[in-house]
Amino acid sequence: MAGLETNRIGQNVIAYDEVVSTQPLAHEAAAKGAVEGTIVLAELQTGGKGRLGRPWHSPKGTGIWMSLIIRPSIPLPKTPQMTLLTAVAVAKTIREETGLPVKIKWPNDIFIGDKKVCGILTELNAESDRVNYLVIGIGLNANSLESDFPSELAQIVTSLRIESGESLKRVTFIQRLCRIFEEEYDHYLRAGFERVKQEWENHSYTIGKWVTLQTISQQLEGRAVGLDEEGVLMVEDQAGQIHKVYSADVNYRAN
Numbered sequence: 001m002a003g004l005e006t007n008r009i010g011q012n013v014i015a016y017d018e019v020v021s022t023q024p025l026a027h028e029a030a031a032k033g034a035v036e037g038t039i040v041l042a043e044l045q046t047g048g049k050g051r052l053g054r055p056w057h058s059p060k061g062t063g064i065w066m067s068l069i070i071r072p073s074i075p076l077p078k079t080p081q082m083t084l085l086t087a088v089a090v091a092k093t094i095r096e097e098t099g100l101p102v103k104i105k106w107p108n109d110i111f112i113g114d115k116k117v118c119g120i121l122t123e124l125n126a127e128s129d130r131v132n133y134l135v136i137g138i139g140l141n142a143n144s145l146e147s148d149f150p151s152e153l154a155q156i157v158t159s160l161r162i163e164s165g166e167s168l169k170r171v172t173f174i175q176r177l178c179r180i181f182e183e184e185y186d187h188y189l190r191a192g193f194e195r196v197k198q199e200w201e202n203h204s205y206t207i208g209k210w211v212t213l214q215t216i217s218q219q220l221e222g223r224a225v226g227l228d229e230e231g232v233l234m235v236e237d238q239a240g241q242i243h244k245v246y247s248a249d250v251n252y253r254a255n
């Protein structure tokens with residue numbers, strides 16, 4: 001990609017017109033030894049994958065549908081930090097590129113107002129207790145119009161174009177995202193999670209809100225108070241007890 005200001009993120013691009021999903025293609029490439037920073041891009045996904053087995057609507061030409069391969073030398077429990085780092089990088093890129101007031105909804109949804117504009121899906125390949133590689137899928141609604149979304153989605157999702165009124169140059173966006181991601185990632189590898197944690201909290205839609213969480217084992221209600229040093233969400237219930245939430249579906253209450 002001409003104009004790319006990185007050392008490795010985005011230096012190797014595998015681009016397709018139409019795929020089922022970029023995620024398995026990135027896994028295949030990674031298993032065959034694709035270098036760290038390789039990105040797999042598609043114009044159209046016919047079977048885009050969201051979190052929790054949900055489909056991801058990925059029509060032709062309107063979005064950024066990409067999977068990034070990284071090979072951090074970190075233990076397995078730190079993997080969620082990479083998702084939080086990615087959310088920070090996407091949020092910063094959207095702000096720099098469009099000036100729109102984006103927020104991150106825990107763990108990894110990017111919102112403008114009350115509507116989702118981007119989702120992140122991190123998949124892991126590990127050997128014993130170390131990460132071998134990660135495939136980080138990023139789905140960004142860039143240039144979709146309201147009429148491009150099925151009616152059941154139109155109320156809950158948006159695009160950068162709908163919000164800004166301007167069409168987004170997707171290549172420029174991807175280049176900036178690669179630069180910002182690399183900067184965050186290099187800092188993380190050198191200095192640890194603290195900066196990502198701060199930036200995530202600064203962009204957070206979740207911190208300070210009353211939330212109802214459905215985890216695998218329990219339903220929990222309380223106020224989201226922050227991330228711990230591992231990147232786990234801390235929720236304080238009405239009795240003042242702090243709960244650590246690793247993975248859950250979150251609903252928000254007005255206060």
Ligand code: BTN
Pocket residue numbers: 020021022023045047048049050051052054056058064065066067109118119120121137138139140
């Ligand atoms: C979510 O549920 O919020 C995560 C959505 C992730 C979608 C992206 S689009 C590129 C990559 N390929 C996929 O099939 N999914 C991810």
